[in-house]
Structures are given as structure tokens and as C-alpha cells.
Amino acid sequence: MDDRVILRVGTKVLSPFILLFALYVQFHGDYGPGGGFQAGVIFAAVFVLYALVFGLERAMEVMPAKVAYACGALGVALYLGVGYLSMFRGGEFLNYSYLFDPEHDPTHGQHYGIIGVELGVLVTVFGVMVALFYAFAGRRRIDT
Amino acid sequence: MTEAMVQIVDVVLLVLLAITGIAVIRTRNLFVAVMLAGIYSLVSAGLFVVMDAVDVAFTEAAVGAGISTVLLLCTLALVGYKESKPQHTPILPLFVVIVTGGALVYGTAEIPPFGEADNPAHQNVAAHYIHDSEDEIGHIPNVVTSVLASYRGYDTMGETAVIFTAMVGVLLLLSRGPLPKRVYHAGHWHKVKRGVTREDLIAEMEDEEVHDSTVVGGEDEDG
Amino acid sequence: MISFALFNYWAVIVLMMVGFYALISRDNLVKKLIGLNIFQTSVIMMYVSFGKISGGTAPILIESGGHGGDGHGVQVAGDAAHAMRDNAEILYSNPIPHVLMLTAIVVGVATLALGLSLVVRIKEAYGTIEEDEITRMDNAA
Numbered sequence: 427m428d429d430r431v432i433l434r435v436g437t438k439v440l441s442p443f444i445l446l447f448a449l450y451v452q453f454h455g456d457y458g459p460g461g462g463f464q465a466g467v468i469f470a471a472v473f474v475l476y477a478l479v480f481g482l483e484r485a486m487e488v489m490p491a492k493v494a495y496a497c498g499a500l501g502v503a504l505y506l507g508v509g510y511l512s513m514f515r516g517g518e519f520l521n522y523s524y525l526f527d528p529e530h531d532p533t534h535g536q537h538y539g540i541i542g543v544e545l546g547v548l549v550t551v552f553g554v555m556v557a558l559f560y561a562f563a564g565r566r567r568i569d570t
Numbered sequence: 571m572t573e574a575m576v577q578i579v580d581v582v583l584l585v586l587l588a589i590t591g592i593a594v595i596r597t598r599n600l601f602v603a604v605m606l607a608g609i610y611s612l613v614s615a616g617l618f619v620v621m622d623a624v625d626v627a628f629t630e631a632a633v634g635a636g637i638s639t640v641l642l643l644c645t646l647a648l649v650g651y652k653e654s655k656p657q658h659t660p661i662l663p664l665f666v667v668i669v670t671g672g673a674l675v676y677g678t679a680e681i682p683p684f685g686e687a688d689n690p691a692h693q694n695v696a697a698h699y700i701h702d703s704e705d706e707i708g709h710i711p712n713v714v715t716s717v718l719a720s721y722r723g724y725d726t727m728g729e730t731a732v733i734f735t736a737m738v739g740v741l742l743l744l745s746r747g748p749l750p751k752r753v754y755h756a757g758h759w760h761k762v763k764r765g766v767t768r769e770d771l772i773a774e775m776e777d778e779e780v781h782d783s784t785v786v787g788g789e790d791e792d793g
Numbered sequence: 794m795i796s797f798a799l800f801n802y803w804a805v806i807v808l809m810m811v812g813f814y815a816l817i818s819r820d821n822l823v824k825k826l827i828g829l830n831i832f833q834t835s836v837i838m839m840y841v842s843f844g845k846i847s848g849g850t851a852p853i854l855i856e857s858g859g860h861g862g863d864g865h866g867v868q869v870a871g872d873a874a875h876a877m878r879d880n881a882e883i884l885y886s887n888p889i890p891h892v893l894m895l896t897a898i899v900v901g902v903a904t905l906a907l908g909l910s911l912v913v914r915i916k917e918a919y920g921t922i923e924e925d926e927i928t929r930m931d932n933a934a
Contacts, residue, residue, distance in 0.1 A: 451628075456710045458853060459624040461718065463899050467632040474640055491745075498737050502730050509727065520723040533708030540710065540719040543726065550730050551899060554737040555637055558906045561744040562644035565913065573847055584804040591811035591831055600823050607827045614834050621845045622852070622886035626837065629898045634834065638902050645823060645909040649916040653821040654923050663818035671810040675803055683798035685847035687884060692846065696887045700852065711854040713888040714895070722892060729896040736903030743910040 462544040466551025497553025505546035600651040608639040809835040844890035852888035
């Protein structure tokens with residue numbers, strides 16, 4: 427471990443900025459390229475990087491596998507939740523125009539609906555990518 | 571950037587992609603093949619930028635060149651990186667590929683020319699999305715986002731569910747959950763003590779000179 | 794210069810066939826999956842080519858300054874920009890293929906992971922990932 431000071435320090439310095447960049451990609455997705463899919467992958471890349479440099483055990487202390495699995499399911503639930511919410515507000519499934527009161531500007535509802543589903547996509551993609559990496563990296567090689 | 575320059579960049583990137591693809595086929599070291607696949611993804615991301623698909627390029631660069639490569643490398647760590655010499659002659663696959671490619675090239679005769687603004691693909695909803703999304707969805711300049719999340723929300727919901735399902739599938743195949751409370755071994759059940767690792771358990775079973783597969787086989791017959 | 798009208802499609806078909814060849818001619822399962830990945834990327838290129846309009850720009854609307862999401866303050870500026878956009882006739886590439894392919898890439902990596910996990914299990918069960926050896930073992934059994 428001791429001969430990789432640059433890698434370890436570099437990882438620790440870079441990680442918060444990569445996380446910040448992922449959030450930028452997520453919330454700037456309305457104005458430029460980006461969105462939930464890309465931001466989720468970048469978010470997951472931080473934990474992949476951490477696991478590659480510090481080892482899988484320490485990465486699993488930071489980000490337990492169970493949390494990743496839960497994220498994968500939670501994002502889909504969030505997406506469906508936004509869809510059902512707009513349905514219960516009187517519109518069709520996933521018609522965000524009805525998210526707020528009828529006299530409200532419908533584009534307002536669209537805006538928040540898009541933020542909601544993008545967040546769901548982010549959470550799912552993040553959880554799935556981390557879980558996939560853990561599943562592959564956590565398996566021991568069996569030589570025959 | 572003039573159109574001629576765009577076309578030159580386009581051609582150069584396509585040639586680079588073809589070279590990378592052929593190199594992937596020719597190499598017999600899988601590490602090299604995986605790295606070349608990553609390069610292929612990155613170059614194709616460049617091509618997507620040239621073809622105005624910035625969101626696709628971003629995703630390809632993050633997913634194709636990043637996560638795919640990491641997953642392939644993880645797999646190589648498990649399965650080894652040497653590919654054996656091909657056993658058969660490449661004549662039949664080559665024939666199939668040439669016939670398929672020829673059929674596809676023949677089919678392009680019906681396709682309207684590349685990049686024309688009045689192609690049928692641009693005539694229906696695309697113009698509606700670009701002109702009216704400002705009024706219908708609100709101030710979201712990136713049309714890709716508004717189509718992805720709002721106009722075609724069902725699509726994206728399906729895709730989200732698909733990747734969740736893929737995660738479940740991979741976890742079923744690969745992940746090792748908690749150890750069972752008891753194991754069937756050498757004719758009867760044993761309780762698993764707390765704090766015992768999987769390696770301890772396997773080693774303990776092998777000590778008793780019963781091969782692992784017989785335990786599994788016995789379980790199958792009982793169930 | 795070569796006639797550019799269909800060159801792009803032909804080049805993409807060549808790439809597609811490179812991936813297809815790797816898929817059907819190689820015995821190594823990881824190599825097959827890499828070939829499948831190349832094939833998939835080429836299909837994505839095909840779709841994106843359909844969406845390209847020469848002289849167009851990325852489908853991100855160029856107009857009304859400021860990031861004011863709440864319409865009221867920028868309403869007037871927005872209307873002015875609307876008029877400007879309609880006059881200037883900025884040409885945008887077709888966003889629909891982009892949307893479809895964006896999700897297809899992410900689904901592609903998920904299916905790749907599923908395929909790779911099957912490869913890992915095959916390696917553990919057979920001790921090899923060469924297709925012909927696996928077939929031979931299956932026939933011998």
C-alpha cells in the first residue's frame with residue numbers, strides 16, 4: 427500500500443470533485459448535455475475508483491453493498507412514484523402537468539416532474555453500476 | 571466548421587474505428603482486446619459529437635469506455651486473459667458476414683441520403699418536439715432531456731426497470747449473500763456457527779474427504 | 794471526394810460486420826461479448842446517422858439568456874427569443890434517435906454485465922471459456 431501514495435492521495439483529492447461534477451451533470455441536464463444516466467455512472471465511478479485504489483473491503487465500508495442494492499430499487503420506485511402522483515392528481519400516468527394545482531402553470535409541474543424522474547434514473551443507475559462492480563470484483567478466481 | 575471539415579473528421583474517425591475493430595479480432599490477448607474495445611467506445615463518442623449527438627457521446631464515453639471496460643477487466647481477472655488458437659477455418663463466418671453486409675449495403679439504396687433536412691425521419695414528431703417543447707414543457711433548452719423524461723417518459727421508465735432487472739440477474743448469478751444457517755453434508759445437516767467464513771466452511775468440508783459436488787448432488791436428489 | 798450521400802451508412806455497416814465476425818468466428822466467450830459490444834455501438838451509430846442533419850447543430854435550443862426556470866421574469870425575453878429563433882431558422886438535428894440510443898447504451902452495459910456473469914459461471918463450471926471445448930465436454934458427458 428505504501429508505495430502508492432500518489433494514487434491514494436490523488437483519489438482522495440479527486441473524489442469530492444467527481445461527485446460535484448456528477449451533481450452538475452445531473453442538474454445541468456436541462457440546459458446542456460447530461461442527465462440522470464450520465465450522472466449516475468459518474469457517481470458510481472467514484473466508488474469504483476475508491477475500490478480499485480483502497481480495496482473492496484474499505485469501499486464496502488464507505489458504500490455498503492446493501493445500500494447499492496436498495497438504491498437500485500429505490501430509483502425505480504421514485505420514478506413510478508412520480509408517475510402515480512401525477513395520476514392521483516387527476517392526470518394520466520407520468521403526465522407531470524397535473525403535479526400542481528389546476529390553476530398553476532402546467533410547465534411548472536413538468537419541470538418538477540422531470541427533476542423527479544431524472545433523480546430516480548440517477549439513483550437507479552448509480553445503485554446498479556456499483557452493485558455490478560461489487561458483484562464482479564467480490565468474486566474470487568477459481569483456477570482449474 | 572464547414573461541412574467539408576465535418577466530413578473529413580467523420581471519415582477519419584470511421585477509419586480509426588474500422589482499424590480498432592479489426593485489431594480486436596486479430597489479437598489473441600484478451601487484455602489487449604478489452605483495452606481496444608474501450609478505445610473503440612471513446613472514438614465512437616467522438617464520432618457522436620461530430621454527428622451532433624452530444625448526450626449520446628457523453629453516455630458512450632462514461633458507460634462504454636468507463637464502466638464496460640472496468641466490468642470486462644473484472645471478468646478477465648476471474649477467467650484469464652488467453653484466447654486459444656481458432657480451431658476452424660474462417661471461411662464460413664467470412665462468407666456469412668460478407669453476404670449479410672452485402673444485403674445491408676443493398677438495402678441502403680432505399681435509404682434517403684445522409685444528412686438531408688427533408689428526410690422522412692425528421693418530418694413527424696421531431697419538429698414538434700423542437701418547436702413546441704418550450705411552450706409545453708417549459709424552459710428546458712436541452713430537447714433530449716425533455717423528450718427523454720417527459721414526452722417519452724414511458725420509454726425511460728422501461729429502461730430503468732430493465733437495468734434494475736439486469737442487476738437482479740447478475741446478483742442471482744454472481745453475488746454471495748449471507749451464509750445459510752445449516753448445510754447438508756455427508757448424509758446429515760450441520761449447523762453453521764456464527765463468524766465462520768465461506769472459505770472455512772469449504773475447507774472443513776474438503777477435509778472430510780467428501781467432494782464438494784457430491785454434497786450438491788445429494789441436495790438435488792432430496793429436493 | 795467520394796459521394797458522401799451513403800458513405801456514412803456503408804462505413805457503419807462495415808463496422809457492424811466487423812463486430813458480427815468477431816461474434817460468430819471466435820470461440821472465446823469474452824471475445825464474443827466484445828464483438829457484440831462493437832456490433833451494438835455500430836447500430837447506435839447507424840441510428841445517430843439517421844438523426845443527423847447537415848449544417849444542423851445539437852438539439853439544445855439556442856435562445857433566451859439566463860437560467861430562470863420560473864417563467865414569469867423572463868417571459869418577455871423568452872417571447873423575443875422565440876421570434877428570433879423562428880426568423881433565424883436554426884437547424885437542429887433530430888433529437889429522437891439520441892433519446893432512444895442514450896437509453897440503449899445504458900441497457901447495453903447492463904446486458905453486457907449479465908453476459909459476463911454467465912461467462913464467469915461457465916468458467917467455474919467447465920474450467921474453460923472456449924466454446925468448442927465446452928461443446929466437446931458436453932458431448933462427452
